[in-house]
Amino acid sequence: MENISISENQLVPLTQEALRLGATSAAIILSKEIQVKDNLAALCNGEYICPNYGLAASCSPHVGGPAEFRKWQAQSEHSVTVKIELPTSVMFSDERKGVMQLLHQIVAAVEQKAIETGFGKSKAFAGGSCKELFCEDHEKCCVVAENKPCRHMDVVRPSMSGFGIDVTRLMLSSGWPGQKAENSNSSDKDATSWVAGLILLA
Ligand code: SF4
Numbered sequence: 001m002e003n004i005s006i007s008e009n010q011l012v013p014l015t016q017e018a019l020r021l022g023a024t025s026a027a028i029i030l031s032k033e034i035q036v037k038d039n040l041a042a043l044c045n046g047e048y049i050c051p052n053y054g055l056a057a058s059c060s061p062h063v064g065g066p067a068e069f070r071k072w073q074a075q076s077e078h079s080v081t082v083k084i085e086l087p088t089s090v091m092f093s094d095e096r097k098g099v100m101q102l103l104h105q106i107v108a109a110v111e112q113k114a115i116e117t118g119f120g121k122s123k124a125f126a127g128g129s130c131k132e133l134f135c136e137d138h139e140k141c142c143v144v145a146e147n148k149p150c151r152h153m154d155v156v157r158p159s160m161s162g163f164g165i166d167v168t169r170l171m172l173s174s175g176w177p178g179q180k181a182e183n184s185n186s187s188d189k190d191a192t193s194w195v196a197g198l199i200l201l202a
Contacts, residue, residue, distance in 0.1 A: 010117065014080050014199070017113050021106045024085040024194070027174035031076035031200060034170060036066040041164030050161075052129030057143035057150065058158035059129055066164040072123055076202040080114075081174040082106055083196045091193040099195060100128040105155045107197035114201050121202040124157040125165065127195050160198060167196055 008028075015026035044050045044060040052059055084106075086099055104126040111124035131141055134152045142148040150156060160167060168178035171194075180193045 011078060011080070011201075013117070014110050014114055014201075018080065018082045018106055018110050021109055022084065022102050023082040023106050025083045025174075025176060027081045027176070029079050029081055029170075029173045031073050031079045033173040034073060034079060034198070034200075035166040036069050036073070036164045037166055038066050038164055040166060041065050041162060044161055050129075052132055055144070056129055056131035056135070056141040058156060058162075059131070060162040062144060063158050063162040065162060069163040069165070072121075072200055072202065075121065076200045078201050080110055080199040080201065081170055081196065082110070082199075083171070083174070083176060083194050085192050085194045088191040088193045091195075097133060100126075100133050101155075103127060103195050103197050104130065104133065104157055107157050107199055108155050110199045111157070114199060119201040122199055123202070124197065124199045125160045125163065126157045126197040127159055127161070127167075129159065130156040157197070160196075165198065170198060171196060 011028045015028060018026035041060065045053050050059075054061060056062070082103070084099055084103055090096065090099065107124035107126050111122050114122040130150075130152065134156055135141060138151070140146075143150050160170075171178040176194075
């Protein structure tokens with residue numbers, strides 16, 4: 001992590017808000033450290049097509065992808081990263097959904113706090129498909145299908161995947177380990193995994 005030059009008084013309350021709401025860790029990074037890659041965004045509809053591809057307004061191909069993100073990034077000096085750590089046994093259980101919903105709620109709340117404190121163009125990003133997490137009981141995303149407002153706009157934010165954000169790099173820039181268990185086969189019963197989100201301050 002490089003030194004943060006802007007007044008920490010402006011930024012620290014944002015990390016504190018993330019922790020208050022349930023994040024395990026929150027960090028401030030320079031936005032220029034965020035790496036977005038076209039090939040990562042392409043994975044949503046690559047050799048393995050994500051089952052959620054195209055189902056929600058917050059996922060590919062309904063988001064602006066790396067090109068749009070780079071425009072926002074160019075206007076942003078600092079970002080907040082958040083991480084929720086959880087046991088691997090939870091990550092691959094039915095409880096995962098609740099954790100992912102919490103991640104969306106945290107980044108959306110930090111984004112709103114950032115907007116209230118002067119970062120009026122801030123944008124938050126989470127992980128996972130909001131269709132699966134918040135609209136599972138609805139046949140379709142009403143934004144995509146009917147051009148109506150999102151049913152959960154207060155708490156739902158786009159997935160980092162569709163923008164090609166290199167999440168491993170994001171973790172390292174935050175001073176956190178980048179790797180995590182990718183499946184439930186870990187023999188270590190105490191193994192932990194994590195989910196992460198990002199708030200681009202502008
Ligand atoms: S309406 Fe549901 S599926 Fe569509 S963007 Fe909002 S939360 Fe996601």
